[in-house]
Amino acid sequence: xxxxxxxxGVPGTELTAADAELYQxxxxxxxxxxxxxxxxxxxxxxxxxxxxxxxHETPIxxxxxxxxxxxxxxxxGAEPPSAQELREKGDLGAIARHGMITADLLRxxxxxxxxxxxxxxxxxxxxxxxxxxxxxxxxxQEVITNAGIFxxxxxxxxxxxxxxxxxxxxxxxxxxxxxxPHVHKSVTxxxxxxxxxYTALMPELDALMTCHAHFTAIDPDSPGxxxxxxxxxITRLLRDQLGYKGVVMTDDLDxxxxxxxxxxxxxxxxxxxxxxxxxxxxxxxxxxHVAVEHLKELPNGTVDDALKRIAKLKKRLKDPFKFxxxxxxxxxxxxxxxxxxxxxxxxxxxxxxxxxVKRSPVEDY
Numbered sequence: 001x002x003x004x005x006x007x008x009g010v011p012g013t014e015l016t017a018a019d020a021e022l023y024q025x026x027x028x029x030x031x032x033x034x035x036x037x038x039x040x041x042x043x044x045x046x047x048x049x050x051x052x053x054x055x056h057e058t059p060i061x062x063x064x065x066x067x068x069x070x071x072x073x074x075x076x077g078a079e080p081p082s083a084q085e086l087r088e089k090g091d092l093g094a095i096a097r098h099g100m101i102t103a104d105l106l107r108x109x110x111x112x113x114x115x116x117x118x119x120x121x122x123x124x125x126x127x128x129x130x131x132x133x134x135x136x137x138x139x140x141q142e143v144i145t146n147a148g149i150f151x152x153x154x155x156x157x158x159x160x161x162x163x164x165x166x167x168x169x170x171x172x173x174x175x176x177x178x179x180x181p182h183v184h185k186s187v188t189x190x191x192x193x194x195x196x197x198y199t200a201l202m203p204e205l206d207a208l209m210t211c212h213a214h215f216t217a218i219d220p221d222s223p224g225x226x227x228x229x230x231x232x233x234i235t236r237l238l239r240d241q242l243g244y245k246g247v248v249m250t251d252d253l254d255x256x257x258x259x260x261x262x263x264x265x266x267x268x269x270x271x272x273x274x275x276x277x278x279x280x281x282x283x284x285x286x287x288x289h290v291a292v293e294h295l296k297e298l299p300n301g302t303v304d305d306a307l308k309r310i311a312k313l314k315k316r317l318k319d320p321f322k323f324x325x326x327x328x329x330x331x332x333x334x335x336x337x338x339x340x341x342x343x344x345x346x347x348x349x350x351x352x353x354x355x356x357v358k359r360s361p362v363e364d365y
Contacts, residue, residue, distance in 0.1 A: 002295040004029040005272055005306055007060065007249065009282035013039045015050040019285075023054045026288045029278055029310055030060025032252075033111060035072045041109065041328045044076075048110030048320070058317055062113040062162070065102055068133045069354045073105070077328075078336040079352070081343060082133040083118060084125065087146050089342045095146055097338055099153025105331045106159050110320040113160040115209060117147035119197040121170040131169060140196035148201055155206070158318040163201060165211035165251060166238065167227065168194035179256060180226060181213040187237060199242060206313060207247040210234060210276060212255055226258060229267070234275030247313045249278040265294035272298055277306040 003026040010031055011019060023031075031051050038044050048061050064070050068082020080102065086095050106114060121143055122135035136150070137143035151161050167190055171183050185194070198208070210228040218232050219225045227233045228250040238244050250271045253259075258267055268279040268291040281288055295303070321327065340348040 001307070002292045002303065003027040003288070004057070004310055005278055005295055005303070006030075006268070006288055006291060007032050007062065007278050007280045007282075008285040008288055009034065009254075010037050010047070010051070011285065013037055013043055014047060015054065020050075020054050022285065022288065023051070026292060027055055027057070028059065028288065029057075030062060030113075032115075032280060032282050033061065033063040033072060034282065035075065038073055038076055040076055041325065042323070044073075044109050045320075045323045052110070058314055060113050060160075060314070060317065061111050062115055063106065063111050064115045065106060065111075066114075066116045066118060066134055067098060067102075069352070070134060073109075077105075077332040078339055080335050081339055083136045083146070083150075084122070084133045085342055087136050087142065091342070092145070092149055094338060094342055095149045096153045097334075099150040100157050101331060101334050101338060102150075103154045103157030103159040104321070105328075105335070107157070107318070108321045108323060108327055108331065110323075111159070112317045112320070113162060113206070114154060115162045115164060116154070117150045117161065117163060118165070119143055119147055119163045119201065120165060120168055121194055121197075123170050135170070140193055143197040144200045147197060148204065151201060151204055155204070160206035160313070160316060161204075162207040162209050162249065163198065163205045164209035165213075166198060166208045166248075167211070167215070167233065169211045169213055170194060179260070180224060183213050183215050184217065185215070186217040195242070198244075202242070202244055202246075205246065206316065207249055208238070208244065209249050209251055212251055212258055224261070228253075228258070228276065229262075229270045229274050231274045239275055245309075247277045247309050248275060250276050250280050252280045252282040254281060254283040265290045269294040269297060272306060273302060277309050 006028045007030045008028045037047060051061060052059060063072050065072055066083060067080035071079045080098055118134045120131055120135050121140060122138050136146035154161050171185060212226045212228050214224055215227055219230050234248060253267050264287040271279045281291060
């Protein structure tokens with residue numbers, strides 16, 4: 001039962017006997033796919049098929065497939081344009097195509113949820129806070145328009161979405177993969193800016209992902225408390241004040257912003273107690289047994305409420321397409337054409353190098 005509150009990563013490109021034993025014992029609510037799990041379309045589809053077989057309840061099988069540098073399928077197919085490239089092109093039809101192609105490709109690979117769209121506002125496109133190239137707008141309305149189109153087309157093709165990173169990482173002063181960012185902005189200020197994409201799109205999102213940033217005005221009495229563990233932020237602001245009724249999940253708890261401070265077990269317990277329904281353990285799934293034991297310490301009502309929201313979301317999960325390389329090749333060609341239409345022939349053929357001073361682990365995960 002408590003395993004349903006966890007989203008676990010997978011170590012490699014195939015399900016080993018040790019992996020299967022762990023997942024059968026934990027019975028997690030879902031899995032998260034990363035670049036390390038991707039070797040070929042056929043291999044990835046077999047992996048997701050195996051993951052569905054190893055648990056009793058239909059699992060969420062999720063991925064960060066945003067386009068640009070956050071494209072987990074980059075090594076086996078064309079890289080879609082990024083959110084920033086799409087917004088700079090100014091072609092809403094291209095954003096719609098991106099949503100539909102992404103959904104079809106994911107369903108072919110056996111994936112039923114995309115951790116997208118990013119709803120953060122880009123206040124500085126060059127900021128070293130892990131968001132470079134990933135934002136749909138430099139103001140709230142631009143994000144609402146562009147991210148909303150992507151989200152509606154993704155969901156129209158029956159892949160679930162998860163808006164991120166609530167309530168805002170646009171003003172983060174660090175990369176949470178390494179350190180805990182601090183954001184100095186009041187709720188009143190955020191209601192006029194950063195929170196607008198969430199309040200506008202909330203009815204159309206299947207889930208929300210909370211961020212690992214400390215909001216000094218929301219938790220003034222808890223210095224350094226990440227938003228992903230904040231009762232004030234998740235329960236009081238998101239659920240009580242903004243009225244959100246859907247599934248809330250943490251960002252990866254294996255990030256430096258959490259690992260540097262909290263131990264495995266207490267981190268998961270605090271995250272669910274704060275109001276999240278699911279906690280993400282992406283890179284140390286072998287610690288899931290410890291996490292479950294700590295989750296058992298939570299009040300029954302807290303666990304039951306989370307399980308009800310998760311069960312409601314899972315009713316919307318759709319079966320994958322029948323796999324065929326012909327369909328893969330077609331979708332890959334459509335992705336490349338979208339890339340050409342947005343970036344031009346020369347830009348589309350360019351091989352991007354995402355290394356450099358503003359490098360973030362988000363590219364390789």
